[in-house]
Amino acid sequence: MVEQFAHLDSVFHALADPTRRAMLGQLAERERTIGELATPFRMSFAGASKHVRVLENAGLVTRTIRGRTHLCRLEAARLAEADAWLRRYQRFWSARLDTLEALLRAEDGATAKKMQKKLQKK
Numbered sequence: 001m002v003e004q005f006a007h008l009d010s011v012f013h014a015l016a017d018p019t020r021r022a023m024l025g026q027l028a029e030r031e032r033t034i035g036e037l038a039t040p041f042r043m044s045f046a047g048a049s050k051h052v053r054v055l056e057n058a059g060l061v062t063r064t065i066r067g068r069t070h071l072c073r074l075e076a077a078r079l080a081e082a083d084a085w086l087r088r089y090q091r092f093w094s095a096r097l098d099t100l101e102a103l104l105r106a107e108d109g110a111t112a113k114k115m116q117k118k119l120q121k122k
Contacts, residue, residue: 007059011082014058019043020051024060027074034063034070 014020023037038048052072055061059078064071 007078008082008085010058011060011078014054014060015082017051017054020055023048023051023055023072024074024079027061027072031071031073034072037072 015024019041022040026032026037026040034045034048034052037052038045041048049070052061052063052070055072056063060075062073062075064073
């Protein structure tokens with residue numbers, strides 16, 4: 001199990017930054033150059049390139065260099081690994097929340113019965 005999710009630390013580190021998450025959002029639409037990724041943030045090519053490097057190291061992005069153009073493409077496999085890891089905990093919390101809901105409904109039902117008995121006694 002550890003080997004299956006060996007890259008999660010770098011993936012979650014990369015996803016921890018809002019700029020990198022926004023860049024991934026752009027790349028989900030289509031391939032983009034570093035310049036295109038930098039534009040919405042008004043940052044330099046070098047600044048955007050540093051963010052892309054973190055995404056590359058996490059396996060979330062690949063960069064192809066054509067002359068002076070650095071073209072970036074989303075690699076969704078690492079996101080799928082992170083999603084699979086998170087889904088395990090989603091099932092855990094869903095089960096816990098289902099149990100809580102059942103307890104609250106039972107409590108509401110018991111309270112309603114007590115109120116009904118009090119009204120009948122009057």
